[in-house]
Amino acid sequence: MTQTDNAALKFELLQSDDFGRYLLRDRNEILQVLRQLIAKRSMVTAYLSGGRDFILTTVLAIDDDTLIFDPTPDELRNRQAEAAEEMICITQIDNVKVQFPIPGFVPTSFDGAPAYKVPLPDRLLRLQRREYYRLIAPVSHSLICQIPVPAEGGAPNTYEARVLDISGGGVAVVVPPEGVEFTPETEFTHCQIQLPEIGTVQASLRVRNLFRVTNRNGISMLRAGCEFVDLPERVASVIHRYILKVERDRNSRERGL
Missing domain, CATH: 2.40.10.220 (predicted glycosyltransferase like domains)
Structure with a gap:
């Protein structure tokens, strides 16, 4: 798997004239974005604590109030993700950048295979599609x-x-x-x-x-x-x-x- 430079960027919204356009806190709105993420099987870059190391994964499903993630083939990275206090997930849906925080991975299973679970994020940053080509x-x-x-x-x-x-x-x-x-x-x-x-x-x-x-x-x-x-x-x-x-x-x- 490869990672583009675009996917490697981490965006933190500091100030905005229209905060609600970018940062979602409503549970239903967050769920809507996450379901799109699952439907399109978008690759997720999860930055480990400190921001330098990362893993590549996908969101497999939403189970009640938890997200189910696919483990990586790299066991060392999996252990690091389990030990992380917080990870920043970055992805794109139809060229719209999406970012949300999650705690460290908790081992679980999904469809009979190893997986990881985390609570649903309580906030999600979405950089909406622009009107003009940039x-x-x-x-x-x-x-x-x-x-x-x-x-x-x-x-x-x-x-x-x-x-x-x-x-x-x-x-x-x-x-x-x-x-x-x-x-x-x-x-x-x-x-x-x-x-x-x-x-x-x-x-x-x-x-x-x-x-x-x-x-x-x-x-x-x-x-x-x-x-x-x-x-x-x-x-x-x-x-x-x-x-x-x-x-x-x-x-x-x-x-x-």
Whole structure:
């Protein structure tokens, strides 16, 4: 079994302008997502305590108030999962990222075979499908969003934030380590993004959510999801043209052209 980089990311919602869109606490809503997970036999990455080690498993069934998991072929990992105080489960359902915490595995059986059980999670993070297609920033060139921030008694300070993805609706950026407050509903005007071979676009941004993202190497960063505010049609067209160009170039490389 293999694990993609996308599946290896752990998202922790820190702040959001609409918390309920992402974090579910209602039991019926959580059950609905978990049943979809079982029906699609989605692979689950369960991070062990500390976040560096993980196991790959699947949810086999829901039995009353417990989840039944498939054990891994690696007995050492199984023992670690039994000893863990908490594990963070990450998966995807139709390209929607899902995350929920569970305690350590408890041995049981399912359909006559060894299995593990845990209580149903009391909360579940679901990153819903986006309205706009989002382009992951290409590795061939970095995208930087220049964010002017007013300074007392002088010209605005300009901070550079690395763009993680971009669409006609907004961008996700790495939050600068200091000097800029990123909280939901904060607006930044006159932001600029240089799109290689296309041109520079200027737009206002409104912060919608803030996540802590940790990769499988344990490296974490703060990710801010921002939407464009009153984006002119001509600017949206420039962004769309850039996305199409990057996708076209990427497809050509994959075909060896």
